[in-house]
Amino acid sequence: MQRLKHGSVTLESVLLLISFSCFVFKGLADYIPPAKLDGFVYENRALNYDTILIEAFYDPVCPDSRDSWPPLKKALSYYGDRVSLVVHLLPLPYHDNAFVASRALHIANGLNRSATFPLLEWFFKHQEKYYGAKTHYLSRAAIVDQIAKSVTEVVGSSDYHSIKSRFNDTKTDLQTRVSFKYAASRGVYGTPFFYVNGFLLPDTGSAVDYNTWRKVIDPLIGRKSVKNEDSLHFFL
Numbered sequence: 001m002q003r004l005k006h007g008s009v010t011l012e013s014v015l016l017l018i019s020f021s022c023f024v025f026k027g028l029a030d031y032i033p034p035a036k037l038d039g040f041v042y043e044n045r046a047l048n049y050d051t052i053l054i055e056a057f058y059d060p061v062c063p064d065s066r067d068s069w070p071p072l073k074k075a076l077s078y079y080g081d082r083v084s085l086v087v088h089l090l091p092l093p094y095h096d097n098a099f100v101a102s103r104a105l106h107i108a109n110g111l112n113r114s115a116t117f118p119l120l121e122w123f124f125k126h127q128e129k130y131y132g133a134k135t136h137y138l139s140r141a142a143i144v145d146q147i148a149k150s151v152t153e154v155v156g157s158s159d160y161h162s163i164k165s166r167f168n169d170t171k172t173d174l175q176t177r178v179s180f181k182y183a184a185s186r187g188v189y190g191t192p193f194f195y196v197n198g199f200l201l202p203d204t205g206s207a208v209d210y211n212t213w214r215k216v217i218d219p220l221i222g223r224k225s226v227k228n229e230d231s232l233h234f235f236l
Contacts, residue, residue: 034175038179039179040113040117041084041086052083052084055195056072056086056194059092061097065191069124090180111163115154119151
């Protein structure tokens with residue numbers, strides 16, 4: 001290629017520099033932190049240093065995510081406000097309609113936070129409607145229409161047309177993409193994945209039963225109690 005020179009700088013190098021700058025700035029734009037932390041807080045429990053934090057990465061149409069929810073919910077009920085849960089969504093590309101279902105949860109959370117987990121449970125109960133042979137001959141528009149009607153019933157505070165329009169809203173699309181990118185940034189590649197106080201729980205990718213949750217959390221509760229007693233003796 002013929003090079004046009006101006007002093008010691010070639011036209012080729014200038015074009016290369018411009019292309020590189022565009023690439024860098026585009027990359028930075030893609031990784032701007034979101035306005036709020038990703039995830040849905042269960043029962044609006046407080047997130048602080050005095051609670052044990054469980055982070056669950058779920059796909060609403062994943063059978064293993066579905067099977068892991070009842071024992072985790074039972075454990076949350078047992079421990080009460082000593083344990084907090086944040087659910088992050090990872091719409092897996094090999095699960096049909098996972099992105100649409102995840103987007104529906106973001107829509108529900110934006111309209112009525114108390115409806116988020118009932119809708120998640122609704123997906124777990126009816127998820128077979130949205131993957132496999134039952135969806136082979138359904139268009140994406142038909143799937144969105146069905147899900148929008150279900151969201152309307154669960155949320156109960158908005159009309160169908162208002163909810164359906166949010167599936168065309170770039171904001172809910174971005175929120176769902178952020179959830180995917182956040183999961184990827186944490187090294188999550190399947191569902192369900194669980195972190196406890198920031199550390200990955202072994203044997204992820206499959207359901208964790210209630211007894212396992214007790215074995216994981218009971219010692220942590222005990223350590224907190226000992227630490228609190230030591231602090232009390234120190235001040236006395």
